[in-house]
Amino acid sequence: MELVEEIRPTTLPALPQKAALEKVADSVNAVANSITINSPAMYEIAVEELTDLQRKVDDLTEQRFKITRPMDASKKEVMDLFRGPIERCEASIAFLKKLMLDYVTAEKKRAAEAQRIADEQARQERLRLENEARDQQAAADQKVREAQAAAEKAAAATKAAEEATAAGDVEAANKASAEALAANQVQAAAHADAQVAHARVTLNQTIASVMTAPVVASAAPKIAGVSTSERWTAEVTDLLTLIKFVAANPQYITFLQANMTPIKQMATSLKANMKIDGVRAFPQAGITARRK
16 A cells, blocks of 8 residues: 655755764874873863863764754654554554454353353253162162062962972962962062163263263354464552562562652752662762863
8 A cells, every 4th residue: 555645855964974073083082091180280171171072072963963853854754644644543453453352252251151051051960860860779779679579479489389289288389389470570570670770870870970061162253364362461459568568578579660760859859868778879970061
């Protein structure tokens, strides 16, 4: 998308020769290194030379500004030209990203809630199957007891029939044989019912052991080149509490950083009267040379 209609060249002043600039620097360096201050007279000479050297530096700085000021002005004009449209575009992009993130977040919440409901339903179904398996196990145990009781009754009836037969009591023998047959039928039926109940117990226990809820996926589409990410960050909610924590745990001292601007301002104002634990106020000597 080409938007440039016209390129307006900026006319720059002629650049000085590098050799000429180096010559000035060499002369300043030579003068500074030739002076030895060992008397008031030499100190006065140093002051005069310092003023002259500072004048040369100021002259170089002004020459540099004559070259860079038009460049800075042109750059500022270009930056001002593009700043507004770019900021509007970026604001629109940020707005669209927010809409997308809001949608993705809502979909994740919806999927999480649906997953929670599905998990709860699966848990309830597992519980139902486990309870049903317990009831079926109790029924199977009852059928086993009934089969055992019927077997004992059939054995007793068979013995009675044998004794009646031996005694020649045909009627008693027939009656005992009929009771033995009925008891055997009850035993067979109870045994079959117990097997069925045990099979149902095994089936329900197996289903309950593997019962899980289906995974609920988010409805947000996956599009090549666009992805969402989650990164953890932090914010200070109570500075004083953080300071107390760091004081008790010095290994986290990097969490705090001294704000030197107000500290130095207080030192400038109070000088030697500044008394702050952990802070040292001290003077720094300096020399200022004014152009004559």
